[in-house]
Amino acid sequence: MRHAAMVTAAFLAFASAAATAAPAGGTPASTAAGPLAAPTDLAVSAGGESGVLSWRQPPDGRARAFRVYESGVEITRNTTTHAPLTNLGFARTRTYTVTAVDDQGRESAHSAPISRHLGISGVPPTCEPGTLSGLAATAVTASAVTLTWTLDGDPGTTVVTGGPAGPLTTTQSGIRVGGLSPGTPYTFEVSHYPRCSGPAVPAMRVAVVTAAGTASTLAPPADPAVTASTDTTLTLGWRPPSTVATRYAVYESGRRVAISTGTSATVRGLYHAAGYTFQVTAFDARGNESPAVAVAGNTAECQTRPPRPAALTATALSASSVRLSWEYDAWASGYTIHTGDVAVGTSAGTTTVLSGLPSATALRLRVIATLPGTCGQSPASPAVAVTTPAGPTARPARPTDFRVASANPMTGALTLTWTQPAGDDPAVGYRVYRGAEVIAEATAAPVVVLALPQATTHVLTVVAVDEHGMESARSADLTVRVPYLPPP
Structure with missing residues (x-):
């Protein structure tokens, strides 16, 4: 493209204004001083005795894993931004929170709680009255602004009005509004409509005055699409707009996650088995930004490097039985316990008892997780040594x-x-x-x-x-x- 090797002063001004949000996968220096921010935008999708809890992670660093709590008690972990809910019982109200864990093992504060009346077969969860809060306008330039907000309550569709292109809709907690006129006041209104039958959330408004600049009629990129994916990246491609563009930017929830001088960009630091919606905008040589065009995609389901079970402990209960427990940060459909290369037991959860073992025998045990779908198995945990005490050698037959x-x-x-x-x-x-x-x-x-x-x-x-x-x-x-x- 023309000017591909040049970075204009206008675009540098945009980059400086947008730098409050680091690219996905980047870790601002401030995270070294404390744990990650708490997850946001919790949502429950359920009908009957099982469902899915999902959330979003703010962009202050990438979480190694997430922990899900019910009424303050940890019930599961995962390495992506959703987790299955099981054993919901019959017609019970349950309250969930989620925390994020960083590479140093530090756990964030708990998210805002979400409560749902769950467990009625065939009936979706009831809506919860919601609130919008924290509406803010940032990264204001002569032609664009980022709007962000926090939603507590039922997920659904958020509608933003006040821009020249008419109402804009999103399911996320932020949006980039481009195509604005320089030196012009705008009042944006943000309204939220739950996806199940419930009242609309009261709207919020924010006033913005764009910076001085030169007016433009820059068109948005055309035909955006996901062209490649891994478990942590999505590559986007598009066609140039009908007007001349020199740069492009990619946003997620209003946060800039990639810039490009060509017609493609790769967004990194994403979570596996997760859905993302991006906005792509174009820039001209003066730094004017076009309206945004949306594109959605999903990262690969299976992790390239799944975690292995950790913190394995073993305690001999008798001459014939050993109690095992361990931790696993990802979701697993089950576990297999090995001594050497031989499988000696299975478990549905992270605690089990091995029985029928020989007396006075030293064992070195490892645990391997069976991953969901076609994702195979995790690497084996570190080994733990345990010795059964002396005792009778006879054992009853297996039932x-x-x-x-x-x-x-x-x-x-x-x-x-x-x-x-x-x-x-x-x-x-x-x-x-x-x-x-x-x-x-x-x-x-x-x-x-x-x-x-x-x-x-x-x-x-x-x-x-x-x-x-x-x-x-x-x-x-x-x-x-x-x-x-x-x-x-």
Whole structure:
């Protein structure tokens, strides 16, 4: 393009005005003094007993991971800006907050909370009265302004009016408004409309006077599109506008995230498996900025370098069993426990008990996470060493055919049964585990009745116990959903 090697004084003035927002993935020096800013714009998408909580991370540095809390108790972690919600139960109100964790392990303050009445199958969550706050106008030039705001409440569409191009809509918490006239006062009004049936959020207004300059009729870039993606980048391409342009800028929520002298740009430092909407504007040689054109895309679902489980601890509970716990920053569909190259157990969560182990045996255990979808597995955790104490060598046979015999939708009561194969070491009792927790015990007969919260799902296993308290190997996992009878 013409002037590709030149940076005009007008464009340098724009860059200086817009420098309050660092490019995505950049870490301002101020973050060294403290943790990241808290996540914003929480939203819940749910209908029934599961859903998704999503959020945005302010651009003061890239978070290594996020932690999701329900009523102050951590319930899950993830390395992207959303997390699944499971076991919502039946018709309960739940309150969530999210924190961001940086590379040094420092945790941000909690986000503003979001509360939703969840768990009614087929019924979306109720809207929550929302508020707009913190409306600000920044990076004001002769032809453009950035508007940013904070929304607490239900997500939806935000409409900005007051510019020469008419109403502008966005689902984000900021917008770049270009194509303005120099030295001209504008009053922008920001209104929010929830995506579910709820009242519109009261509008906010902000007055702006653009800087002096030369008037322009610069057209926006044409046909923007996502041309390539990775787990942390999106590459955008577009055609030059009908008028002569010398530079282009890319914005996300009103924050400049890339500049280019050509008709493409790569936005970096994004989160995997996440959706983004960008605005692209054009500049002429005098620094005038065109109206923006929007383009949306999604980063790759799978991480190039997924984290590995960490903080693995192991405690011998008996001569036949070991309790394991660990941490994992990303979402996993399950975990496999290995000693050497041999898998010795699985777990649905980050705590479990390995049973049926040999007495007086040294073990070096590692954990590997199974990632969602087709993303494969994580690297193995560092190994942890544990030795089972001395004890009897005999173990009962592993229970088989673990199943739900009956379920009562009125009360949620579950009757579980299994088969105990004959062996040299007879069983005198049984333990039903949920992770590392014993939730039921039985003597003699292979049957238990459980009372668990209705409309919740649990992964259970059963072990046989002999007269010395030695446990068998675990049965196969059994996933159970506790029934309920919804009101008419």
